Amino acid sequence: xxxxxxxxxxxxxxxxxxxxxxxxxxxxxQVADVQLRIFEPPRFFEAFLRGRALEEVPxxxxxxxGICPVAYQMSAVHALERALGVQISPxxxxxxRLLYCGEWIESHALHVHLLHAPDFLGYxxxxxxxxxxxPAVERGLWLKKHGNALVxxxxxxxxxxxxxxxxxxxxxxxxxxxxxxxxxFERAVSEAAAVCRWAAALPxxxxxxxxxxxxxxxxxxxxxxxxxxxxxxxxxxxxxxYEQAFDERHAAHSTALHSVxxxxxxxxxxxxxxxxxxxxxxxxxxxxxLADEVGLAWPxxxxxxxxxxxxxxxxxxxxxxLDILRNYVPGKLARAEYSYxxxxxxxxxxxPRGLLYHRYAIDDRGQITFAKIVPPTxxxxxxxxxxxxxxxxxxxxxxxxxxxxxxxxxxxxxDPCISCSTHFLxxxxxxx
Amino acid sequence: xxxxxxxxxxxxxSPHGDDRFGWLAADRVGALxxxxxxxxxxxxxxxxxxxxxNFQKLVxxxxxxxxxxxxxxxxxxWPDAELAPLAFSGGHDLGLAAALALAGQLGKLPRQTSxxxxxxxxxxxxxxxxxxxxxxxxxxxxxxxxxxxxxxLCHA
Numbered sequence: 001x002x003x004x005x006x007x008x009x010x011x012x013x014x015x016x017x018x019x020x021x022x023x024x025x026x027x028x029x030q031v032a033d034v035q036l037r038i039f040e041p042p043r044f045f046e047a048f049l050r051g052r053a054l055e056e057v058p059x060x061x062x063x064x065x066g067i068c069p070v071a072y073q074m075s076a077v078h079a080l081e082r083a084l085g086v087q088i089s090p091x092x093x094x095x096x097r098l099l100y101c102g103e104w105i106e107s108h109a110l111h112v113h114l115l116h117a118p119d120f121l122g123y124x125x126x127x128x129x130x131x132x133x134x135p136a137v138e139r140g141l142w143l144k145k146h147g148n149a150l151v152x153x154x155x156x157x158x159x160x161x162x163x164x165x166x167x168x169x170x171x172x173x174x175x176x177x178x179x180x181x182x183x184x185f186e187r188a189v190s191e192a193a194a195v196c197r198w199a200a201a202l203p204x205x206x207x208x209x210x211x212x213x214x215x216x217x218x219x220x221x222x223x224x225x226x227x228x229x230x231x232x233x234x235x236x237x238x239x240x241x242y243e244q245a246f247d248e249r250h251a252a253h254s255t256a257l258h259s260v261x262x263x264x265x266x267x268x269x270x271x272x273x274x275x276x277x278x279x280x281x282x283x284x285x286x287x288x289x290l291a292d293e294v295g296l297a298w299p300x301x302x303x304x305x306x307x308x309x310x311x312x313x314x315x316x317x318x319x320x321x322l323d324i325l326r327n328y329v330p331g332k333l334a335r336a337e338y339s340y341x342x343x344x345x346x347x348x349x350x351x352p353r354g355l356l357y358h359r360y361a362i363d364d365r366g367q368i369t370f371a372k373i374v375p376p377t378x379x380x381x382x383x384x385x386x387x388x389x390x391x392x393x394x395x396x397x398x399x400x401x402x403x404x405x406x407x408x409x410x411x412x413x414x415d416p417c418i419s420c421s422t423h424f425l426x427x428x429x430x431x432x
Numbered sequence: 433x434x435x436x437x438x439x440x441x442x443x444x445x446s447p448h449g450d451d452r453f454g455w456l457a458a459d460r461v462g463a464l465x466x467x468x469x470x471x472x473x474x475x476x477x478x479x480x481x482x483x484x485x486n487f488q489k490l491v492x493x494x495x496x497x498x499x500x501x502x503x504x505x506x507x508x509x510w511p512d513a514e515l516a517p518l519a520f521s522g523g524h525d526l527g528l529a530a531a532l533a534l535a536g537q538l539g540k541l542p543r544q545t546s547x548x549x550x551x552x553x554x555x556x557x558x559x560x561x562x563x564x565x566x567x568x569x570x571x572x573x574x575x576x577x578x579x580x581x582x583x584x585l586c587h588a
Contacts, residue, residue, distance in 0.1 A: 138481075
């Protein structure tokens with residue numbers, strides 16, 4: 001091998017949801033090529049949804065991912081309701097936010113404590129970190145458990161909820177079942193705040209970049225299921241214009257599709273930091289105070305600090321959930337009625353990892369004739385590669401194992417749900 | 433004088449089909465009335481990261497896939513590397529091996545932990561079995577399972 005060439009291959013990325021590969025080739029101490037290699041079985045979902053009854057879509061799409069099934073269900077039902085002209089009740093709207101709170105809590109708690117924090121503290125796994133940081137890990141697991149409990153209470157099951165329906169829910173949760181969660185969520189707000197402060201004290205590299213961050217924005221609330229799509233560059237679009245504003249292109253080194261903004265010269269990213277940078281003042285009161293306390297410069301442009309962003313969203317989700325739980329009184333109707341009609345509808349909601357876009361076409365028998373699903377991790381792929389290209393030059397003196405680990409850390413900043421976009425990561429680095 | 437339980441039998445399962453096996457096994461053990469044995473039903477492996485360190489022994493009962501021929505009863509003593517790739521309750525959450533490993537690191541496990549598993553058939557693709565009763569195979573395996581477990585518990 002030529003001494004000026006260096007190739008690093010990581011065959012299996014650790015501490016991410018799913019599997020994938022990274023190929024990194026260095027030539028004369030320059031990054032010659034970076035490829036995030038991802039295989040995308042879930043794209044098959046778009047195909048086999050065709051011909052299915054629209055009522056099956058929430059349950060089928062939920063199975064794209066075991067960590068963020070609610071996100072798929074929410075984008076699906078909102079898109080189908082647009083196609084059918086269905087108006088959901090205010091109570092259904094609120095319960096869907098409550099369900100999403102549960103998913104944000106369990107997903108963020110898992111990622112912060114078992115997947116991402118080990119990188120900052122020098123551990124190769126959450127398991128080894130647990131030995132020395134037991135109370136922090138226990139706190140994270142406790143929060144995850146209660147996020148799951150909330151998803152189960154509203155969605156009928158902790159993993160792959162079964163209660164989400166077009167028009168609402170199959171049944172409304174009982175008041176007593178939600179009231180029983182109040183004491184735990186009163187504690188959860190303070191536990192989440194502790195997580196946020198703990199995350200904010202982690203050692204972060206200086207790594208501010210001029211990102212184009214994209215998320216939903218809403219005039220009245222921290223966005224989950226509704227709003228316009230906005231960029232930190234000041235542009236915004238109605239959700240209906242998503243496919244005109246964003247495009248998908250096939251990458252030769254991956255079966256994944258890469259999302260790009262039309263006419264843009266750089267990639268974009270979605271996720272918690274995008275949401276926070278665009279909606280900071282719509283955080284819950286405790287989360288908003290913490291956003292000032294934790295010492296991040298807003299807008300935050302350091303993706304390593306996304307762990308703090310997840311901490312802030314943990315606080316927000318716990319606080320909003322508590323508010324809804326305390327005030328819940330079941331209504332009479334679990335879901336709105338509808339009649340089949342041919343049409344199309346699209347929706348974008350905020351999965352834990354970022355914007356999740358769905359579009360469906362249905363016929364007059366209520367069957368799906370077309371489906372398009374754009375997961376957040378697909379949208380982040382180009383930005384992840386760009387971050388790697390920018391980060392690696394500072395790490396060239398590291399050996400291959402250390403360089404691979406540093407690359408994996410960059411990738412984990414994005415909390416990639418490779419199950420949604422792919423299977424996850426085998427890293428190859430070629431140094432020439 | 434009330435004897436404080438020194439052994440906890442935790443049935444891991446869900447209300448769906450043969451995944452109920454762990455719960456029903458734990459219930460049957462509870463019905464034996466052994467004074468030194470406490471029984472719990474757990475919904476997910478993550479619930480094992482609880483307060484079991486107060487017991488001298490934890491016994492986990494669960495249905496599993498691909499541990500051996502369908503209907504075979506298996507016993508493992510934790511830690512056992514064979515457990516990691518096997519599918520116990522909770523395919524998309526913390527697996528049994530990961531949960532036990534974390535519980536161990538956090539000091540939540542007692543001195544001894546054993547896992548008793550019944551290999552079951554994967555549910556039908558249409559999910560019809562998930563709403564039904566325990567399969568004939570699993571029903572028939574309950575008594576031998578509980579008998580074998582009770583012998584271990586009585587000699588503990």
